[in-house]
Amino acid sequence: MYEAFWEKMGDRCTVEIKGCDSLSYFSNPKNPCWFLEPKLEEAIRSLHGAVGNAVTDGYSIVVGTGSSHLVNAVLYALTSNHQPNQISVVSAAPYYSAYPEIADLVRSGLYKWAGDARQFDKDEPYIELVTSPNNPNGVIQGSVVNRDGGILVHDLAYYWPQYTPITSSLEFNIMLFTASKCTGHAGSRIGWALVKDKEVAKRMIKFMEVTTIGVSKESQLRVANILQFIADGCKQFGSPQGDNFFEFGQSLMKKRWQILREILKENQMFTIPKYPLDQHCNFFGDITNAHPAFAWMKCKEEIEDCEKLLRGHQILARSGRRFGSDPGFVRVSMVGREDEFNLFIDRLSKIQSFNNGDEKDKANASGNLV
């Protein structure tokens, strides 16, 4: 989705890597996270500072091969130290469909997936994954279990100004971010965790050592460049060069959501969540609205399997079932390429015409009968 922005920036973010660069495993032997490139650490702190979405002072930064790697690492870090029993991992439904897969992948004796946080009623330690804005439904949310012995992990992949008003600079104990959702560089596989407790950070680092002995230097150096470029460019608004990435992103997301809402209003087949209107965004210094990365669409009640309905119209969507919800829901990406989005809108509008057609046929038939 952000390709047009990066194309426009041309060579301004190009990195050049020689054959003799970055040969070593090490990036900074003095940092407990010895495989974190200092330039990336600097750019991450600089970007959070410029956006005002998260506090970084006093936090350790742990880099991972994407945010999934960090979710894996954090489960290990929070359970490997002392627990005799598997710790339950929960998240409020609808939850990100990868969480159960990650938690149960190798049937760990340290942790296990325990489903919807709202249904969790065991009196024992637990880990709650809090995704805000939420994947799949874009809702801003907090923890729901709120009991002793709970440890919270905040997945903030979508807490950036193009998706949601930035209402405060967060300072939770463990906060996860990823380049793919922030800048669009999914192929780089760079995620980072801001971690308050140094011991937890150390165990996450240990996990990275054993699973992958660190994280690609090339990706780190490139993403460092990209993040720094965004951080520098987002201090000015309305610049004629158009190099404020979040202005570009927000304006694109706003346009897409307008188009989607119009179609949905016309066809009356689906509902989407209501988001709080007109909040003050500290980043834009203005009133803005939510433009989630996904549309969480619910079919009209008579349609049981919304994914199937859309598949029939060649629209790829992920069933609500995958997110611990029901199949009347689907998640549709709002952050695909321009042509993919246009195709989605085009096909979605045909469901409307088709159904309108259907209704007309029925009407005609009825007309013939009476």
Added chain:
Amino acid sequence: MYEAFWEKMGDRCTVEIKGCDSLSYFSNPKNPCWFLEPKLEEAIRSLHGAVGNAVTDGYSIVVGTGSSHLVNAVLYALTSNHQPNQISVVSAAPYYSAYPEIADLVRSGLYKWAGDARQFDKDEPYIELVTSPNNPNGVIQGSVVNRDGGILVHDLAYYWPQYTPITSSLEFNIMLFTASKCTGHAGSRIGWALVKDKEVAKRMIKFMEVTTIGVSKESQLRVANILQFIADGCKQFGSPQGDNFFEFGQSLMKKRWQILREILKENQMFTIPKYPLDQHCNFFGDITNAHPAFAWMKCKEEIEDCEKLLRGHQILARSGRRFGSDPGFVRVSMVGREDEFNLFIDRLSKIQSFNNGDEKDKANASGNLV
């Protein structure tokens, strides 16, 4: 260690990555390993063809964030499908110290570390990790358990011409390789598996999806360049440009081993394994010898803790204990930077002088007595 080679190659392997390149998660949606860059796959096949160390026809290639990631993936792939009980993972001691860490990291219910393959006597399915040339001791070896229900995984990280004569093009079911040991690009975290069984490959891919959603595109594209450059350059021997990487590597390793052997001969404090002499290497088309990436040194019998002895002389070595062996052994890297190697040799020779000095003092003392 290979830095000098890559510096000499200057800009010939430079990659340039623009801000708008490689944004997507996908590299090739038509390949079951959809996150594998086609250029990397091509370069891997081309390099194995040029070196003659492994057959690639009929094999699926799975890319990972370094070879460790692939070991993790292969354990999952070989156990996730049907086993009700944990499968034992063994390797002949001395074995690579990371294997037990990987196998037991999250206390998987699918597999567990079961130690030295030579001690394994259970009548049940098992996975044997066969490292050849072996880390830590450089020995060429095969499987040792050889019983029904065993699955072999061949870790061939060091099966390249600079370390050992290439005596045949291997075609085991699962073969693991990594850029770090082949070309020196450890920072890129690129490993690959050649996998005969498509279902095993699919499950490895699934593991990569859930743990990291693929592998850094930047690293893949850069390593593709590097491997292709090596493959192209290694077809000629004795070229005046000196761009046959394996000639460079072998000559450096040979020199280092000569220096080490001289020191060891002088100080008489340590023994090292004997390697088969003068084998025909299919790659060089000539008689060559083993020059392992590590020196597996055994102290004279009266010294119990060889790591401690070396630490006292500021030599960093890994105790034999870590490799399932005894503390009379240490593993010392032979592939560090030139200055590190020189420092190692310098300090090692001082142990000799020190001990010679010791002996002299003793001799003097004796002399004084008689």
